[in-house]
Amino acid sequence: MLNRLLKWRDIDSIVGKSGWDDMVEQTLEAANEFHKMIAAIPSGAERIKAARTMMIRDMVAHIIDMNFAIGTIIEALGQGKSVTYNTDSFYGGAGKRTWTELVREHLASRDWILEAAAKPVSSLRKRAHHTYGPLSAREWMGLTIRHYAYHSKQMKRILESTRYITAVRMVEEGRKATG
Numbered sequence: 001m002l003n004r005l006l007k008w009r010d011i012d013s014i015v016g017k018s019g020w021d022d023m024v025e026q027t028l029e030a031a032n033e034f035h036k037m038i039a040a041i042p043s044g045a046e047r048i049k050a051a052r053t054m055m056i057r058d059m060v061a062h063i064i065d066m067n068f069a070i071g072t073i074i075e076a077l078g079q080g081k082s083v084t085y086n087t088d089s090f091y092g093g094a095g096k097r098t099w100t101e102l103v104r105e106h107l108a109s110r111d112w113i114l115e116a117a118a119k120p121v122s123s124l125r126k127r128a129h130h131t132y133g134p135l136s137a138r139e140w141m142g143l144t145i146r147h148y149a150y151h152s153k154q155m156k157r158i159l160e161s162t163r164y165i166t167a168v169r170m171v172e173e174g175r176k177a178t179g
Contacts, residue, residue, distance in 0.1 A: 020120035030148035067109030
């Protein structure tokens with residue numbers, strides 16, 4: 001019962017009566033808004049975090065991993081195939097990837113979802129989510145939108161923090177000094 005309430009609050013409220021094209025458009029808008037935020041972050045300031053958030057670079061890596069997984073799930077639903085995933089794999093962090101690589105990979109992960117969503121997928125086909133239960137492709141898109149909203153709110157909090165502003169100033173001063 002709790003999972004159904006969570007699904008209603010987190011996903012069904014986003015999906016509503018939206019058609020496939022609307023869901024794809026909303027997903028693209030959410031991804032692009034998030035990308036605008038991260039594209040403006042200078043290399044060297046991406047290691048900042050706020051209370052109860054991941055470091056910026058790890059948050060972006062997490063979103064990339066989720067986007068590739070959701071794109072793969074949507075593709076499998078469209079083809080009538082099953083797919084499995086391990087939720088632990090979505091929290092591996094950025095590792096040794098550079099900030100430039102992560103920003104580029106975010107675009108690739110957005111494009112993968114859009115490619116997988118190029119054709120509408122029947123709502124009769126579903127794949128289980130570990131919290132929400134069986135989700136249709138439209139609901140997986142709704143989850144993507146919800147995921148972006150959640151992390152965009154965190155990102156805005158980080159970008160407004162004194163720690164981030166100080167980190168950006170230090171990066172800029174370092175560039176001027178090496179000039």
